[in-house]
Amino acid sequence: MLAGKNILLIIGGGIAAYKVLELIRLLGKSGAKVVPVMTHAAEEFVTPLSVSALAGQPVRSALFNLEDEAEMGHIQLTRDADLVVVAPATADLMAKMAQGLANDMASTLLIARNKPVLLAPAMNVAMWENPATKRNVDTLRGDGCHFVGPDEGDMACGEFGFGRMAEPAEILAAIDAHFAVGPLKGKRVLVTSGPTHEPIDPVRYIANRSSGLQGAEIARALVGLGAEVVFVTGPATAARPIGAEVIEVETALEMAAAVEAAGALDAAIFAAAVADWRVASASESKLKKVAGKGLPELELVENPDILATVSQRKNGRPALVVGFAAETNDVLENATAKRKRKGCDWILANDVGGDRGVMGGPDNQVVLISENGAETWPWMSKRQVAEALAIKISEALT
């Protein structure tokens, strides 16, 4: 519940602005006060009348409005807010934020704010993937901005990919998580999850059977305890955890870069099944069968060990680093050695061999290994494993 919370909602100019009407309704139902600000472009997509009717508040849009300024200066709007939400956060608004521009009401409020900000980006997939947008997103993350979405899916422009704004319920969950008063409130935790795909050529890749379910459940359980969760996932089939900041990657190298970019962390949980090797030079065109030429040779090179790199950081090591050990034999022995070799605090060993169905299945059975020894947990659902682990993490961090 968001009773008594004051949300300064900045609506950018994109087709996803229509979804913000539903967000305002959900926020109102949760007890929040919504103070809406629209860019002029946003007014081309939804009418200020609809926004103000749902919010029960006048819409602010002009920077130089004598009446508004007399009633409430624009700086005061951010002073009164508990959280600033930007939805849709367009490429243009994020570029302005990253540059510190202040040439309209929305951008001026954003640079003048003294409150946390949550961005829900929405744009065409090519705009989202444009290097300039990526640079701006990295800058904003570095500045401490929080993100929800974007999601992957069909877009209003007819294309498919990342760039679709998170659904209103997802944005509401991220806002709820922001205000949650769980034992992990104020703790920033990273979770890696899913497989990685290592390209061989444009149509083939090396992969593994990970569904990403265990990682997604861990992220969900941590959000439930109030943590701010950065969820770095490979191309997994499991649903993404609502309330976490989701970063989608494909390869181990991209996962390593995303983990580096995540900044300071209180804890990091490495549930991803990262490919140990990648093809040294993936072919830019499809490898063809050529009669008499024999089989193609794939030269493999080792991927960076992300868990070991973070565990062995000289500066800025998270207080708690947790790895997984997927083993098919001598589980305890191998996992105990792996914990020492990689330098993490805990390792969750699981037997992924035979027909136990752990990889890709709904259940798991783990042994938690720490410097104090090994603790065998019973067979349970991956959700239960996640909840038990989240409680242990909160005990260790608080």
Ligand code: CTP
């Ligand atoms: N891991 C990682 N980066 C890699 C490989 C693994 O971060 N390049 C992490 C996994 O997320 C997991 C742990 O390391 O938390 C162990 O992964 P696992 O596949 O069991 O071990 P490997 O490092 O592959 O070792 P081995 O091949 O000897 O089993």
